[in-house]
Amino acid sequence: MPFLLCLKRKKSPGPLGRSIFQKHPPLAQQNYQALLDMCLKSNRLFTDDTFPAHISSIGTGALLKKLPRNLQWKRPHALHRSPVFYAANRKQLDLCQGLVENCWFLAALQALTFHQDIFAAVVPQNQSFERKYAGIFHFRFWHFGEWVDVVVDDRLPVNEAGELIFVSSVYKNVFWGALLEKAYAKLYGSYEDLQIGQVSEALVDFTGGVNIRIKLAAAPPDLWDILTRATYSRSLMGCQTHLGTTKVLKNGLVAGHAYTVTGIRKVTCQYGPENLVRLRNPWGKIEWKGDWSDRMSLQDFKIHFVDLMICKLTPDLMSKEDGKKWMYSLKRGRWVKGSTAGGSLGFCNGTFWMNPQYWLNVLPVEDSKKSLGSCNVVISLMQKHSSKHRNRAPHLFIGFSLYKVDLQYQESNRKLLPAFFTQHQPVNKHQVFLDEREVTHDFQLEPCVYVIVPSTLEPQQEAEFILRVFSRKHVLREMGGNTSFTLSKEIVDRYEGKIWEDFFTKYFEQNPEINAVQLQRILNNVSWRNFQSFHLSFSLDACQGILALLDLNTSGTLSIQEFRVLWKRLLFYLEVFQKRNTSRSGKLDLVELHAAVQETGISLSNEVCNLMAIRYGDPHLKISFESFVCFMLRVEIMGEAFRNLTQDGRGIYLQESEVLKKICLQPQKWQKSCRNSSFSLSNCSSR
Structure with a gap:
């Protein structure tokens, strides 16, 4: 068994308790340009009802105790006579942390300001408090695999003196930082939801890059080379100090605090070369008091900081293959x-x-x-x-x-x-x-x-x-996203035995074609030998569904050839069903169902298996043998239909997994489409 290491800071959380099919709530996408045009046309300022100027947007917990008594929400024009959204002057990009303990966010944001092209992607530059001003602004974040545009109005929380209580700029007329923080709070629920975090999280949200975390106590020997490559490849970097009981240490560092790595430099002194790391405190004050002022030696850096986080836009940092695709x-x-x-x-x-x-x-x-x-x-x-x-x-x-x-x-x-x-x-x-x-x-x-x-x-x-x-x-x-529907020769031979010859041949001599009622009578009265006993029962509805799937000539009946196909599959599925129904309850739970599908030789995606439970299961998402048969037959036949429709290599433009998903959701519609002689491939195109 492999060695298992769990780095644990708090008690391991238990199951989240959500329904297994509950989707993550989608982020409400607002069209910035359409909202802006509408506000300009109606000559009114935008009010964002999805993130209102209300205490609920700040939070529900400890942060509320820090708020000033007479909290107000005001637009920048009410706070300064000449507000500026963004200024290209480097000094005017400096920000100061507010009541929210989000130094991790500020440290990442400060790193962002050193890369104007990346900064402009997050903070669109064509926004101002003058030209086309309508009290609406937007920002872009990489959110779990996709770039999202977050819209906010410019109402900001202030105290009685008209001072911003959260992020502010060193220059009081600059508001891009406060508005970006508001957009980030909206993205994650509230201002209070920014209280705890990692620099690495915000760096990824600003870039979509990949993080490298280096534990400085066990830093690699080539740490300086890594920092050098990171600097010249325009990586964003942050770091974290050790936790401590004293907030501000004698050396000027803040315990348990995030910092921005803003640069490195090698200098020569009387003792020889020295590698220096330049840091910035997102508070905008309280700096390192040790050697080299606002810079510190690499050795001191490794002693006083825990982690170094490097966010690369391409992961060539560790491979030393810069510039490669x-x-x-x-x-x-x-x-x-x-x-x-x-x-x-x-x-x-x-x-x-x-x-x-x-x-x-x-x-x-x-x-x-x-x-x-x-x-x-x-x-x-x-x-x-x-x-x-x-x-x-x-x-x-x-x-x-x-x-x-x-x-x-x-x-x-x-x-x-x-x-x-x-x-x-x-x-x-x-x-x-x-x-x-x-x-x-x-x-x-x-x-x-x-x-x-x-x-x-x-x-x-x-x-x-x-x-x-x-x-x-x-x-x-x-893996498991496509299907394979072949029955082995061993299975076919196993079900070509005496049961078939003695009973069904005689039955079909009297009834060359059987309808759904006759099919139900056969299946519910046949002796299911060689299997452990539990009651098998097929409803008329299930038999009608089975007949519709196997009725190749749309006659409403099954011939002996069509029934032969069904019989072999029924015996095979029953063997699989009983093998995986370890509880002997006559129904498969989700774990047993997953194993049973694998046992049939068919690979289905996890999502399709879950849809199967919803479509064919009881209220407790358990699957009877009848339901198991209906689904597996549908999967086989629709899989064959898919392959037939793509024989020319240019046919359907849906992946097979997508077809199977549609089968579960709209089986009757797909069954009809696949049987209809006028079926058009263009109707299935998802190009």
């Missing part, structure tokens, strides 16, 4: 209780295989400076908040395992089963699970096929996640 892949997934929330390998071996699995083919690159036997690969796993309020949903402990797979598994798209994980060790034997938003690791991998298994530390914990992979060249896909 990198590939980037992103996959979205979910850990679902009872289905794909398998937990870590060290916590529960039996369900680990149920976690989402991703097939990664690392390919060699000819122009790489490194040997073809080694490729730099960065893998990042980010969990998504289950609540729109950032700090109301504690982070789960998350991590991932990386496996190199043998040749026999390399071409298969089926999920790896439990036996594989008992026989193979992960590449990252010392797995680390962190209760942080993002876990990132840098690997040196030989070109080969690997499988990434993201998981929570404990099983049955639910969350959404995004998986990102960076390398010079690779292919990434989710």
Whole structure:
């Protein structure tokens, strides 16, 4: 079993308690340009009802106790006679922290101001308090895999003296920082939701980059070289001091505080060369009192700071291959209780295989400076908040395992089963699970096929996640997303026995074609031999559905040939059903269902399995044998229809997983479309 390390700062959170099919609430997208035009046309100032000038936008907890008595919300024109949104003067970009304890956010924001092109992407520059002013502003953030535009009005909370109580500028007439903080608070629920965080989180939200975290107590020998490459490659950097009982230390540093790394310099003194790191306190005051004034030596930096966070727009920092083109892949997934929330390998071996699995083919690159036997690969796993309020949903402990797979598994798209994980060790034997938003690791991998298994530390914990992979060249896909419908010869031979010859041949001699009522009578009266007994019952509705699926000539009846297809599948599905129905209840729960689908030789995405439970399950999402048969038959037949429609290689423009999803949601519509002779491929196009 691999060594399992859990870096724990607080008690591990339990299951979030949400319904397994509850979606993360989507961020309300407001059209900035349309709202601006509407306000200008009606000659009124914008009022944002989605994030109102109300105490609810500030929060509900401890932050409220810090607020001034007569809190007011005012627009910049009421606070200064000549307000300015943004000034290009470098000194006017300096910000000061307010009542919110969000030094991590301010430290990242200060780093952003050193890169004008990145800054302009987050803070659109064509906004002002003069030309086309309507009290509306917008900002852009990278939010869990996509860039979102966040709109706010310019009503800001102030005290009786008209002073901003949250972020403000050193120059009191500059308001971009206060408005950006408001937009960020709206993105994450409230101002109070910005109280706790990591510099690394905000750096990623401003850039969409990938983070490298260096523990300075165990810093690599080439730390100065890493800082140098980071500086010249325009990376954004922040750092964190040690926690302490004293807030401001004698040396001028603030305990448990985030700082911005604003530059580095090598100088020569009488004792020889000295490597210096320049830092900025987001408070705008209280600086390092040790040697070198607002700079400090690299040695002091390693002593007095815990973490160094470097956010790269491309992950070539550690590989020393600056300027090379990198590939980037992103996959979205979910850990679902009872289905794909398998937990870590060290916590529960039996369900680990149920976690989402991703097939990664690392390919060699000819122009790489490194040997073809080694490729730099960065893998990042980010969990998504289950609540729109950032700090109301504690982070789960998350991590991932990386496996190199043998040749026999390399071409298969089926999920790896439990036996594989008992026989193979992960590449990252010392797995680390962190209760942080993002876990990132840098690997040196030989070109080969690997499988990434993201998981929570404990099983049955639910969350959404995004998986990102960076390398010079690779292919990434989710395993279990496509289907394979072949029945082996062994299974076919097994169900061509005496039962068929003795009973059904005689029956069909008297009834060449059977309808749904006759099908129901056969299925409910046949002797299901060689299987453990529980009551099998098929409703007329189910039999009508089965008949519709197998009635190739649309006669409303089944011929002996059509029934023969059904019978073989029924026996096969019953064998699978009983094998996986370990509770012997006659119904499959979500865990048993997932295993049963795998047992049939069909690989379905986790999402389709969940839809299956909704569409065919009872109120408790349990699946009877009747429902199991109906779904599996539909999957097989629609899969065949899909392949028939794409034989020319240019047909349907939906992926097969998308087709299967539509089958679950609108089966009758798709069944009719696939049977209709005038079926048009253009109707299915999603181009």
